[in-house]
Amino acid sequence: MVKKSKSRISQKKKTQSKKIIKKVKAAIANPTKIKAKEKKKVEKKLPAKKVAKVKEKKEEIQKTLYMLTAEEMKQINELLTRPIVRQTLIDVGGENALAIIRNFDRALSDEEIAKRLKLKISDVRATLNSLHSEGLVMYDRYKDNETGWYSYSWWLNKERIFKWVEEKTKKFSVAASSNGSEHYVCPFCGVSTIVDFSNAMDKNFRCDICGKPLEYLDEELMQKLGIVETKTFVRVLK
Template sequence: MINNPLVKKSLSQIVEKEHEDNLKKRYREYYGGETPEGIDNLIRALELPQEDIQFIADNIRETVEETIIPIINALDEGIETDEEIAEKTGIKLNIVRKILYKLYDLKIANYKRSKDPETQWFTYSWKFDKEELINQINKESESELKALNDRLAYEENNMFFICPEGHVRYNFDEASDEEFLCVCGEELQFQDNSDMIDQLKENIKMVESDLDSFNKSIE
């Protein structure tokens, strides 16, 4: 189950959050004011070069596959302490601890603290909550499907007009309000959105197929 694409997609939010925080900091340094929400919006707002975008994507994928999943697999095998997980996976202890607390923040890992009566040191015993991860993945997929279906309905039920210079995209009512003129002065042109509709349908099929495959893998 852990190597399922939907599991990797869900776990990627751990790494995405770090990149999002870094991009927000960069945005504030450059522009000040309120920062956009979401890593994709930040990438567009900062106009990142392709090599930076590829670096972020590669880092997210590698961290999930080479760090987070091995730690979860160790927990799933019944290995409980951070020291034992580090020894089992070969991942540095400080990184193991960092990931464990991020999994805890996502509510897919829990711990119990016990005190050694001789050393007076605390030991943390960690457990992986597989059911919570399953519930989260189903909720995330259902939310994504709703957003895709809502967008599909909007695209199918409207006629669109765009600026030839790429400044705006309006539905018919919005274009009428602007007298079919862009703010730049160019006349708005009708847009055939059939390719976009086909792509949305394909995306919906893909999410439905991935979700079906995931749920079959946990039966």
């Protein structure tokens, strides 16, 4: 009995060692097998490189896709010379809003904008987020596969800016004061500056935006600015 089991164990050991020897011999005889394994490792790294290339291409496409023509940039610059537009944008996006909007010539990362304008990246992000809440800028988000961090590519929503300015400056209503329909306006900055008498007095009859004197809003001026008066509202016609 004892002998039998002993021989069984030794038999098992023998077959095991035979297998190992076979493997070693095979490895020596056929080194390509090892190379194939190494190759696999290299191949595993390739997709990441490919992904990076695709990402690069995507970003390149985006840059061209959201590129502004010289004519478009001129139009936006013209828009930004209007005091009412400047003031409204600063109200929305803070003091850097104008510089950031004017700076867009294509899709840009927040880092690029900060670098170009020599601003703090946190300030740039704050302004971009405020402008985004009005739909004036948009972004695409990319994930960096290596770091797991997200990067953002921002672009100017040209169509929206023009519509938004129109909305802000034309579609405007002011509750009439209790003492009737006496209103004042800055004829240069337009309808968004309409105030009633007491508000005009608080402002020393000066425009908040450009500092020029406010003028009494008579029928002639109303017609000029496209305004109709109703019982309780001064309404601006589109």
